[in-house]
Amino acid sequence: MEELVRYIAEHLVEYKDELDVQAVEKENEVVIEVRVKDSDMGKIIGKKGRIAKDIRTIVKAATVNEPKKYVVEIIE
Numbered sequence: 001m002e003e004l005v006r007y008i009a010e011h012l013v014e015y016k017d018e019l020d021v022q023a024v025e026k027e028n029e030v031v032i033e034v035r036v037k038d039s040d041m042g043k044i045i046g047k048k049g050r051i052a053k054d055i056r057t058i059v060k061a062a063t064v065n066e067p068k069k070y071v072v073e074i075i076e
Contacts, residue, residue, distance in 0.1 A: 005032050013040040029069040
């Protein structure tokens with residue numbers, strides 16, 4: 001799932017070398033942390049958070065049969 005989020009984010013940001021996507025496993029969930037350069041933050045979040053919401057929806061749909069819950073967090 002980390003690769004899917006990385007693929008989407010790479011096509012949105014300008015500074016691909018500053019992109020960092022990491023999966024952090026917890027007890028019942030996997031948190032996918034996305035870090036980008038400050039100037040790319042708006043491109044990942046989108047107007048009114050629409051792009052971020054869309055990324056979360058894609059991840060939720062892709063992991064519907066997974067035993068753990070997947071959460072996408074965009075970190076400043």
